[in-house]
Amino acid sequence: MITVNNLNLSFGEDGARNQVLYDVNLSVKEGEIFGLVGESGSGKTTVLKCLAGLFNHWQGELAINAKPLDHRIDHTRCRLVQMVFQDPYGSLHPRHTIGDILEEPLQIHGIGQRQQRVISMLEKVGLNRAFQTRYPHQLSGGQRQRVAIARALILEPRVLLLDEPTSALDVSVQAEILNLLSDLQQQGNLTYLMVTHDLGVVAHICHRVAVMQHGKVLETLDVDTLVADRATMPYTRMLVDASRHYNPALAEQE
Numbered sequence: 001m002i003t004v005n006n007l008n009l010s011f012g013e014d015g016a017r018n019q020v021l022y023d024v025n026l027s028v029k030e031g032e033i034f035g036l037v038g039e040s041g042s043g044k045t046t047v048l049k050c051l052a053g054l055f056n057h058w059q060g061e062l063a064i065n066a067k068p069l070d071h072r073i074d075h076t077r078c079r080l081v082q083m084v085f086q087d088p089y090g091s092l093h094p095r096h097t098i099g100d101i102l103e104e105p106l107q108i109h110g111i112g113q114r115q116q117r118v119i120s121m122l123e124k125v126g127l128n129r130a131f132q133t134r135y136p137h138q139l140s141g142g143q144r145q146r147v148a149i150a151r152a153l154i155l156e157p158r159v160l161l162l163d164e165p166t167s168a169l170d171v172s173v174q175a176e177i178l179n180l181l182s183d184l185q186q187q188g189n190l191t192y193l194m195v196t197h198d199l200g201v202v203a204h205i206c207h208r209v210a211v212m213q214h215g216k217v218l219e220t221l222d223v224d225t226l227v228a229d230r231a232t233m234p235y236t237r238m239l240v241d242a243s244r245h246y247n248p249a250l251a252e253q254e
């Protein structure tokens with residue numbers, strides 16, 4: 001469903017040129033939850049932003065649902081793929097009500113029965129219709145991330161690009177949001193590509209994972225292999241080892 005072939009991307013020019021992606025290859029199947037892990041600055045978010053059309057100076061080949069992606073974002077891509085960001089507060093317009101926030105993409109795409117769609121989407125993410133008249137600052141962090149997920153899904157995309165969707169939330173709320181994402185994925189047979197620092201999140205929700213370092217994919221493996229500490233690359237084993245000291249979910253697997 002998502003194909004990334006030899007993706008390269010640099011920022012800056014000449015002497016100040018900084019290459020951040022080197023021949024990145026990924027292949028995510030329909031209905032799969034695929035994690036992207038690796039140290040800070042390894043290029044994970046940049047891969048998502050290329051797929052979302054937020055960066056368009058990349059080289060290589062990108063495709064979603066077997067359709068090659070252009071360097072410009074268009075309406076077709078918005079209907080196919082949407083992104084959810086780490087910080088739901090920053091990504092929701094502070095002076096728009098939740099109803100307006102959810103209705104706007106429908107208006108832009110000329111989709112009817114908007115009120116009904118907004119209410120039904122709110123219910124799908126565990127919020128009731130009363131939330132329509134509220135503003136983002138009147139919501140908890142978890143409720144705001146539910147709204148961000150609702151906004152991403154309102155155009156009924158097949159693919160969600162999730163950038164650390166739970167890392168800005170209280171630990172108690174993280175599992176709720178992960179469970180919601182997992183339920184929504186199953187209901188809609190959605191495909192997720194999810195960036196995370198947290199191998200506990202990977203173990204909870206992902207089927208496969210790619211490990212990135214310095215702009216390259218080091219290895220791709222299924223989550224059982226990762227959790228059982230059977231990764232091939234020493235860097236991956238080091239990541240798992242480091243996370244065991246902090247992450248109760250993975251530590252339980254020992």
Ligand SMILES: Nc1ncnc2c1ncn2[C@@H]1O[C@H](COP(=O)(O)OP(=O)(O)OP(=O)(O)O)[C@@H](O)[C@H]1O
Nearest residue numbers: 011020038039040041042043044045046047195197
């Ligand atoms: N708009 C930009 N202009 C210049 N450099 C950028 C830009 N966006 C990202 N970079 C650089 O690209 C590299 C990869 O960044 P990216 O955000 O993809 O890393 P990441 O693996 O997602 O890290 P983190 O886990 O900390 O979010 C970093 O060195 C970053 O400084």
